Amino acid sequence: MRDFSHLDIVFALLWAARWTLLLSSIAFVCGGLAGFLLMLMRISPFRFLKYLSWGYLEIVQGTPLLIQFLLAFFGLSILGIDISPWMSATLALTTFTSAILGDIWRGAVESIPTGQWEASKALSMTYFQQLGLVILPQALKRSIAPTVGFLAQVIKGTSLASAIGFVELARSATNITNVTFEPFFVYFVTAVVYFGICFPISIASRQLEKSLTY
Amino acid sequence: MGYRFQFQVIWENWDLLLAGVGLTLQLSALAIVLGLLVGIVGALCRTSGNRYVSLLAAAYVEAIRNTPFLVQLLFIFFGISSSGPRLGSTLAALLALTINFGAYATEIIRAGIQSIDHSQIEAGMSLGLNRRQVFRLVVLKPAIANIYSALTSQMVLLLLLSSVVSQISAKELTFMGNFLRSRTFRDFEVYFALALIYVALALGFKLLAQLCHRRLFTFTRYI
Helix, strand or coil: CCCCCHHHHHHHHHHHHHHHHHHHHHHHHHHHHHHHHHHHHHHCCCHHHHHHHHHHHHHHHHCCHHHHHHHHHCHHHHHCCCCCHHHHHHHHHHHHHHHHHHHHHHHHHHCCCHHHHHHHHHCCCCHHHHHHHHHHHHHHHHHHHHHHHHHHHHHHHHHHHHHHCCCCHHHHHHHHHHHHCCHHHHHHHHHHHHHHHHHHHHHHHHHHHHHHCC | CCCCCCCHHHHHCHHHHHHHHHHHHHHHHHHHHHHHHHHHHHHHHHCCCCHHHHHHHHHHHHHHHCCCHHHHHHHHHHHHHHCCCCCCHHHHHHHHHHHHHHHHHHHHHHHHHHCCCHHHHHHHHHCCCCHHHHHHHHHHHHHHHHHHHHHHHHHHHHHHHHHHHHHHCCCCHHHHHHHHHHHHCCHHHHHHHHHHHHHHHHHHHHHHHHHHHHHHCHHHHHC
16 A cells, blocks of 8 residues: 655656547547548538438537537447447547548638639649649648647547546546545646647647638 | 437436526526626726736736637536635526626627727717717727627537536436436437437527517628
């Protein structure tokens, strides 16, 4: 039996932040891939795909992230498989991330003037040549700042994975509080760690927005 | 996968869920009203021209925007209660939601204030409007129209965020859902119903906001 010093608590929380970072990077990558597909569906000329992508966004945006986590963990058990907190946390966050990233990128693509589409079509480019060589490179520049800004939201979102028993930063804080009975100090340090991760990202996003707009 | 859906759990306990919806709406509405007040004060501080006051408001906004709501909530509920006044879970939830919404509202309202060009005020004056008329018709109304959509979507986010306060046992909709699930073991049915209810609430609020926009800001159609 040994006591926790304040320094121990700080190090334990910093060490626990690796799960937060890992979960958010996995979700960001998976969500980015799925979001790209959703964006393609949204700008495609096919009505059905368009509405499917739009409906997905509306449903994801209309439900709390916490409910998405709970559905992915408790709700998916109806499939009869034993789903781990890791899998369901990744699934829930990917769902959320893909919908929002898809919408951010759709906005960027739609902000490119239609003259660009027409001009590239006049050069007899195919649809995917237009997209890949003309539209997306320009849209990429416009979407970088909001995409980086959204990363901070994903990192904050991982804290809700604690509700399904995924031990990341917020959950570790609760566990440490249960041992040390020092909620004020522990949650304060936790908030500082989150701030330390998210604030530089927010600043970077703002700087990018300034430097990439003309 | 021979699973039999049993949605009657939801119908049989509709009063429980309705009570949850009631508290969710109450918490959100109160947090919106109080948070808007915080936001107005914060925005006035941000645009006051006094460096320290402005910096203080900026620090508040950044601190809230860059930490998860869950941690803010736990800090207020457990942290402050452990070394100060004991807050009930509902009160702590309201406090956390208000502080959170206040920070976002500060930024949005600041943008609204700064969106009105000074020449507009001069133009209003030269048309012979008095100071109060200028403030009401030239500054306030267009400023609100400019930030209306940002503000209402932030309100929808707050409504959805309020589900997190179930973590400190404030008895709103998600808490009721968790309670029902632990009693009946109908995991999927309960959370699916919750998701539908939240979608309905969010959509209802959006529609209401659109209707209000059409009635309030008729002038935007001519700009």
